[in-house]
Amino acid sequence: MQKLDVEIMVKTWISFLLLYSFALTGATLPAKMTVQIAPTGANSPIQGQISILRLADQPVQESSFTVDGQPLAVTKVEETLPAGKGAKVNETLILSKYSFSLPGKAKGLYLFPAVRVQVGQSMISSAPVSFEVAGSSSASGELQLQARVQEKGPFYPGQKVTFQYLISFQNPIQLTKENLPLLEFPGFRTSGAPKIENGLQGDITVQIISQAAIALEPGTFNSGPSSIEGYVFGTNMLLKADAPSIQVQILPFPAQGKPPSFNGAIGLFYWKVDPVGNTNVNIGEKINLEVTVSGSGDFNTVNFPDLTLQNGFKDVFRLSDLAPVGEMKNGQKVFTVPLRPIVGNVTIIPSIQFSSFDPVSKTYVIKESDPIAITVRGSRQEERGEPNMEGMPPPVWPLEVQTNVLLDNTNIHARHLQDILLVYAALFLTAVLGVQALCKKLWLESKAKGQRSRDIILEAITHKKEPNACCSLLRKALLLRLYELGITEKPDIAPEELTKDGLQGEIRKFLLSIEQKRFMGLETQLEITEIINEASQLYHRMK
Amino acid sequence: MADDTALEKYRAGEKASSAPERKEAFNEALRLYLQMESDTPSALLCYNIANCYYQLNEYGLSILYYNKALKIDPRLEVAKTNLQIAEAKVGLPKQSSSMLESYLLFFHYKLTHNEKAITSLLLLFLAFALLSVHLWMPQPSLRSLAIIALWIALILFSSIIWSGYLSSPEAICIRPVALRRDAGDQYAAVVGTPILVGTKLQVLSIQDDGNWLKVRSPIGEEGYISKEYARII
Numbered sequence: 166m167q168k169l170d171v172e173i174m175v176k177t178w179i180s181f182l183l184l185y186s187f188a189l190t191g192a193t194l195p196a197k198m199t200v201q202i203a204p205t206g207a208n209s210p211i212q213g214q215i216s217i218l219r220l221a222d223q224p225v226q227e228s229s230f231t232v233d234g235q236p237l238a239v240t241k242v243e244e245t246l247p248a249g250k251g252a253k254v255n256e257t258l259i260l261s262k263y264s265f266s267l268p269g270k271a272k273g274l275y276l277f278p279a280v281r282v283q284v285g286q287s288m289i290s291s292a293p294v295s296f297e298v299a300g301s302s303s304a305s306g307e308l309q310l311q312a313r314v315q316e317k318g319p320f321y322p323g324q325k326v327t328f329q330y331l332i333s334f335q336n337p338i339q340l341t342k343e344n345l346p347l348l349e350f351p352g353f354r355t356s357g358a359p360k361i362e363n364g365l366q367g368d369i370t371v372q373i374i375s376q377a378a379i380a381l382e383p384g385t386f387n388s389g390p391s392s393i394e395g396y397v398f399g400t401n402m403l404l405k406a407d408a409p410s411i412q413v414q415i416l417p418f419p420a421q422g423k424p425p426s427f428n429g430a431i432g433l434f435y436w437k438v439d440p441v442g443n444t445n446v447n448i449g450e451k452i453n454l455e456v457t458v459s460g461s462g463d464f465n466t467v468n469f470p471d472l473t474l475q476n477g478f479k480d481v482f483r484l485s486d487l488a489p490v491g492e493m494k495n496g497q498k499v500f501t502v503p504l505r506p507i508v509g510n511v512t513i514i515p516s517i518q519f520s521s522f523d524p525v526s527k528t529y530v531i532k533e534s535d536p537i538a539i540t541v542r543g544s545r546q547e548e549r550g551e552p553n554m555e556g557m558p559p560p561v562w563p564l565e566v567q568t569n570v571l572l573d574n575t576n577i578h579a580r581h582l583q584d585i586l587l588v589y590a591a592l593f594l595t596a597v598l599g600v601q602a603l604c605k606k607l608w609l610e611s612k613a614k615g616q617r618s619r620d621i622i623l624e625a626i627t628h629k630k631e632p633n634a635c636c637s638l639l640r641k642a643l644l645l646r647l648y649e650l651g652i653t654e655k656p657d658i659a660p661e662e663l664t665k666d667g668l669q670g671e672i673r674k675f676l677l678s679i680e681q682k683r684f685m686g687l688e689t690q691l692e693i694t695e696i697i698n699e700a701s702q703l704y705h706r707m708k
Numbered sequence: 709m710a711d712d713t714a715l716e717k718y719r720a721g722e723k724a725s726s727a728p729e730r731k732e733a734f735n736e737a738l739r740l741y742l743q744m745e746s747d748t749p750s751a752l753l754c755y756n757i758a759n760c761y762y763q764l765n766e767y768g769l770s771i772l773y774y775n776k777a778l779k780i781d782p783r784l785e786v787a788k789t790n791l792q793i794a795e796a797k798v799g800l801p802k803q804s805s806s807m808l809e810s811y812l813l814f815f816h817y818k819l820t821h822n823e824k825a826i827t828s829l830l831l832l833f834l835a836f837a838l839l840s841v842h843l844w845m846p847q848p849s850l851r852s853l854a855i856i857a858l859w860i861a862l863i864l865f866s867s868i869i870w871s872g873y874l875s876s877p878e879a880i881c882i883r884p885v886a887l888r889r890d891a892g893d894q895y896a897a898v899v900g901t902p903i904l905v906g907t908k909l910q911v912l913s914i915q916d917d918g919n920w921l922k923v924r925s926p927i928g929e930e931g932y933i934s935k936e937y938a939r940i941i
Contacts, residue, residue: 355896486765487798487884487905562727565797566763566790569718569737569756572744579748579780582825584868590829594836601843 196223196284202277202296208333208366209309210408211267211298215239215280215291221257223285230263233278235318238412239263266409268313269331270298309333310406312347312391319414320380321524323429323466326353330374330408332393333366338404340395345374352386352415353378379465383417418522422529426470430521432462438517438534441501445540449483449505449562452539454514456489456500462521464493469500470519477515483507483562505562506541513538618646622704625697632693636679639700643672646707672703714740714756721763734763751781759790767798768882771906775880775941782818798906816867824864831861879921879938881907887931891920898931909938 196219203212217225230237242262274297281290315327328347348359356377364371389410396403418427441453458467469489472478483505491498504514514537521530625638640660648656652669660680663673679696714737721733738760744753758773774791777784792802810817815824838854841847884905886897903909909923912930921938924930 357897357899486767490799564722564763566759566793567786568722569715569759570752570786571712571715572750572752572756576750576752577744578746578753579750580822581748582822582829584825584872587825587828587832587865587868590832594832598836598839598843601840605843 195287196220196289198280198282198284198289198291200277200280200291200294202294204297204299205269206299207272208269208311208331208369208371210269210311211296213265213267213277214242215263215265215282217261217263217282217284217289219259219261219284221259225261226283227263229283229288230265230280231282232280236412236414237265237280238409239265240409268311269309269333272298274298307333307335308338308393308395308404308406310391310393310408312389312408312411314411314413315375319416319524321416321418321431321522322380322382324380324415324431324463325356325465326350326378326380326413328353328376328378328411330391332372332374332406333369334372334404335369337398338395339398340393342392342394344392346388346391347411348374348376350376350378350386350388350413352382352384352413353380380415383415385412385414387412419527419529424518424520424529424531425474426518426531427520427522427529428468428470430462430467430519431524432460432464432466432521433523433530434458434460434462434467434519434521434532436517436519436532436534438537440514440537440539444537445542446506447542448507448509452504452506452514454502454504454537456502456517456534458491458498458500458519459496464491464498467491467498467521469502470517472502472517475515475518478504481506481508481511482514506539507562509541511539511541618642618649618704621645622701625700629693629697633683635693636683636696639696640676640679643676643700643703643707646704647672650707652707668703668706672707675699675703714744718756718760731764734760738764749776749780751777751784751787754780755784755787755790758787758794762790762794766882767794768880768905769939770794771798772880772882772939772941775878775908779941781820783820795906798904800904800906815864816871819864819867821868821871824868828861828864828868831857831864835861877911877940879909879911879923879940881905881909881933881938883937885933885937887923887925887929887933889931891915891922891932893934895932898929903933908941909933911940 196217198215198217201214201216203214205211215230219225227239227241228236230239240263242264244259244261246257246259274295277294277296279290279293281288283289309332311331311333313329313331315329316324318326320326328350330345330347349355356379359374359376362373362375364373387410389408391408391410392405394403394405435458437457437459439455439457441455443450444452446452456469458464469491471488472482472484478484485503489500489502491500493499516533516536519532519534522528523530619642621638622642625635625642628634628638641657644653644658644660645656647653647658647663647669653663660673660676663669663676665673682692682696717733717737717740721730721737724730724733738757741753741757741760745757749757754773754777758770758777761767761770761773771791771794774787774794777787778791781787796802819827835854835857838850838857842850842854881903882905884902886902887899888895889898903925907926909921909925912922912924914921915932919935920932921935922930922932923938
């Protein structure tokens with residue numbers, strides 16, 4: 166930058182001396198402009214400076230800077246009064262300086278074209294300037310940001326544009342701040358998500374963030390400046406990079422000469438229409454057309470024209486209710502268009518007019534396809550003795566779906582079984598099962614209790630020939646039975662503790678008597694049998 | 709009866725000799741059928757409404773109502789046939805049922821709600837009867853049969869609960885629309901091509917007081933659409 170400043174200063178002084186001497190002659194000086202491009206490294210933004218030496222009454226129209234026919238965005242740096250006076254006593258010379266930035270380029274030698282600007286009443290231009298882009302100039306910690314529009318403008322509504330950021334760095338950077346307004350450029354509607362690609366250029370990593378967008382309404386739109394900031398990984402070295410704002414123009418389609426068939430296609434296209442399949446059909450049968458679009462331009466803006474607005478289609482062909490959607494195949498866009506003839510005396514599919522807008526020549530281009538010969542059976546109505554259909558509404562198309570069914574009161578409304586009924590049923594049935602299980606448990610318990618004393622009395626009977634054992638078992642069975650029935654508190658209660666009245670009293674008397682007999686040793690076989698019988702009777706009387 | 713008149717109008721539309729006459733008849737039939745529609749329309753009523761929409765070239769709404777009919781009665785063959793015709797009309801790919809749907813989970817996809825509910829109820833009672841007998845006269849075979857009946861009833865009940873309360877609702881796109889990144893027209897589209905009419909979408913959530921639906925398309929893209937572009941089946 167120091168070298169640049171010195172060069173500019175020298176040239177400025179020389180210009181000033183020339184102008185001063187010219188001023189002494191009393192003539193009015195034309196403004197003079199010089200452009201300097203600073204040396205830069207590959208893919209780094211190219212900085213340039215414009216110096217305009219002019220009279221004070223020759224204002225610079227900053228919006229009129231152009232280079233190669235395209236607007237050039239400049240930023241005023243300073244305005245100084247070099248020295249002395251202009252050509253006339255009351256005129257003053259002013260040196261105006263502006264800076265600009267261009268997207269980075271690869272290493273090489275380039276020619277920067279002449280810059281033109283309006284100063285006062287005249288347009289002045291600079292001389293073209295050559296400049297060199299050296300090899301990689303990135304220091305190990307340098308971060309660079311470029312913002313650009315991939316396509317060359319101006320643009321038109323519906324056109325697809327790609328906005329890009331190029332982030333160059335040598336070491337991995339952890340970004341802490343990002344201000345990338347190009348990704349939501351005003352005047353455009355974004356299409357899809359941003360795409361990120363990474364690449365290497367030598368030892369520099371270049372990350373390209375691309376965002377596709379569709380131009381909306383005419384206007385001039387600015388976005389930016391952009392900036393990023395971050396730390397080199399593993400260090401506390403903070404790096405920042407900026408990119409200047411970008412201006413994009415969306416021009417309206419010219420109203421003059423716009424054909425009715427124009428529906429937004431931008432580019433130079435060629436349209437080919439071919440029938441597919443049978444062209445010898447009955448009224449109402451489908452004929453398919455394959456329309457192939459080739460050429461150069463934005464295929465996203467290419468849509469099939471509305472045939473109802475073209476001659477020879479309305480009231481002759483039935484068209485699909487849905488607009489055909491084209492498919493890209495091998496760099497061409499292909500539409501399949503179904504048509505159904507709805508009248509009989511049709512022998513051709515008329516020419517179809519296609520139009521597009523050429524952004525280079527800024528004119529509309531209209532093309533027409535060749536008519537296609539077809540045969541529609543049912544055309545010779547007179548020969549078949551059918552009435553003349555002229556002036557009558559077109560006949561209807563064949564029905565494609567099965568017919569309706571008759572409804573009655575039972576099948577107009579759906580009767581749904583309530584889901585909650587299933588839950589209630591499950592709970593109720595579970596409860597009933599539970600009750601059953603409980604009843605069974607109680608029954609088994611009572612049955613089990615009864616069987617204990619019964620088992621003993623049956624065992625006693627089997628021990629008939631053993632009087633001692635038999636009597637002992639009978640005693641045990643009767644006392645246990647009293648316990649099972651809840652009459653006594655323990656199963657081995659002593660007979661003397663039983664009450665003397667009722668059945669309990671009889672059992673007491675019986676048990677004491679057999680104890681006495683055992684003691685006296687008077688148990689014969691007959692007595693044993695009698696004892697067993699009496700015990701059984703007492704047992705059965707206990708319930 | 710209202711349906712006799714509606715069917716007469718529909719048949720008149722089929723026999724009409726001119727397009728305006730046909731259109732008028734189908735419109736009248738549609739109006740009468742829509743009057744009969746309630747919160748719980750039958751499958752046949754939905755089918756009739758779908759046919760009317762198809763004849764009036766409202767393919768999105770016809771696909772919606774064919775799907776409604778099939779949701780109520782999955783085995784309604786006429787609705788299936790006409791749905792395939794309508795989907796082919798709008799250029800949707802033909803959908804075939806998977807092995808899972810056709811065989812393994814046939815009860816979930818082929819039985820109506822009432823069939824599942826009544827079968828579950830009957831199986832519950834059968835299981836109850838078998839277990840009651842087994843309780844008083846234990847037999848391993850009775851218990852096994854009861855368990856099998858209970859499992860089948862549980863599976864059918866689970867199918868009812870899943871369909872009615874747990875699965876995400878589905879919607880049909882009735883006009884072409886782009887999926888947006890968020891609930892609002894100012895947001896960018898998720899992809900460049902819009903969703904075709906008749907496409908079945910899975911509704912993930914409802915936002916902004918019901919004005920926007922978060923949906924998933926058949927190919928897995930998620931995004932938002934305004935409620936006016938889709939109807940829940």
